[in-house]
Amino acid sequence: xxxxxxxxxxxxxxxxxxxxxxxxxxxxxxxxxxxxxxxxxxxxxxxxxxxxxxxxxxxxxxxxxxxxxxxxxxxxxxxxxxxxxxxxxxxxxxxxxxxxxxxxxxxxxxxxxxxxxxxxxxxxxxxxxxxxxxxxxxxxxxxxxxxxx
Amino acid sequence: xxxxxxxxxxxxxxxxxxxxxxxxxxxxxxxxxxxxxxxxxxxxxxxxxxxxxxxxxxxxxxxxxxxxxxxxxxxxxxxxxxxxxxxxxxxxxxxxxxxxxxxxxxxxxxxxxxxxxxxxxxxxxxxxxxxxxxxxxxxxxxxxxxxxx
DNA sequence: GCTTGACCTCAAGTTGACTTGAAGTGGCAG
DNA sequence: CTGCCACTTCAAGTCAACTTGAGGTCAAGC
Numbered sequence: 001x002x003x004x005x006x007x008x009x010x011x012x013x014x015x016x017x018x019x020x021x022x023x024x025x026x027x028x029x030x031x032x033x034x035x036x037x038x039x040x041x042x043x044x045x046x047x048x049x050x051x052x053x054x055x056x057x058x059x060x061x062x063x064x065x066x067x068x069x070x071x072x073x074x075x076x077x078x079x080x081x082x083x084x085x086x087x088x089x090x091x092x093x094x095x096x097x098x099x100x101x102x103x104x105x106x107x108x109x110x111x112x113x114x115x116x117x118x119x120x121x122x123x124x125x126x127x128x129x130x131x132x133x134x135x136x137x138x139x140x141x142x143x144x145x146x147x148x149x
Numbered sequence: 150x151x152x153x154x155x156x157x158x159x160x161x162x163x164x165x166x167x168x169x170x171x172x173x174x175x176x177x178x179x180x181x182x183x184x185x186x187x188x189x190x191x192x193x194x195x196x197x198x199x200x201x202x203x204x205x206x207x208x209x210x211x212x213x214x215x216x217x218x219x220x221x222x223x224x225x226x227x228x229x230x231x232x233x234x235x236x237x238x239x240x241x242x243x244x245x246x247x248x249x250x251x252x253x254x255x256x257x258x259x260x261x262x263x264x265x266x267x268x269x270x271x272x273x274x275x276x277x278x279x280x281x282x283x284x285x286x287x288x289x290x291x292x293x294x295x296x297x298x
Numbered sequence: 299g300c301t302t303g304a305c306c307t308c309a310a311g312t313t314g315a316c317t318t319g320a321a322g323t324g325g326c327a328g
Numbered sequence: 329c330t331g332c333c334a335c336t337t338c339a340a341g342t343c344a345a346c347t348t349g350a351g352g353t354c355a356a357g358c
Contacts, residue, residue, distance in 0.1 A: 017335075018318085034336095035324095036323075036324050037324065089252070093242055093246060093249070095207070099204065103217075124196060171347095186353060186354065210345090212344090
């Protein structure tokens, strides 16, 4: 079993064929040949897809992800850029931890109002200032590819 | 200083007035009155916005967020649902941690190919199976509100 | 009393990440 | 040889979360 039919990839990864085609068009993965019309993928694609899904979970756009993991699939950026990305994720982990703890706190704390509970206010104060990942208006010049016309 | 003009809220929170109006229409926040045409918000809105931004960072949609933090602004769900949400976030933290470590690893590891490095493969294997947060095709019946027409 | 500037409304546009639909193709089971 | 069915292409649609634009309002300062 050397190559994987797009159907197998879809089944094993849980990603729909149309999404896989979209990823290919976007340059995130690449099929190695065709069987009739059907795209055939190399086994490595499964790992690439795992990396992609991790990146998506981290809130990175497909453009950013394709930036981190070069066209070949393996991360190939200068060390400092990678560490920078890692730092970014680290900050996100902190926010998420604060949110999780906040949720757990309000689930268990029986104070009359959470506003009066110092633990609550402390948790909420952990997050802040370094906001905006997903909804910012920074002109993402990562556009330009994938402009079907 | 009891109420905040939408301009003050925008300035202090970094969220644009149009986004604040959008949040209000979506029922995430509510203005308490008007000064002329200008919306006036109660001070609590700042905390609500902080919670909203935490939720967004966690990858929740506005609909999900408005589900967690009732119309009044404070989380008001049954304990077990809150813990469930917290568990979900916990899983996400694990994925993010794996991604961060993967990035740091490839930044520092000087193996000829990462595929041959056991540390790399171990890191990648941490994530998996419980995928799909943001891009799933589950028919989100969280629709229905905000359907202007 | 007039201007100004920050807000207002409402409709329409944008972006990313896909999905859907129509029309077609081709390997394989029977 | 004939269907079938999962794939193919390409264009267009969808959805969330906003932003933008046109045209309007109003409290405050000069």
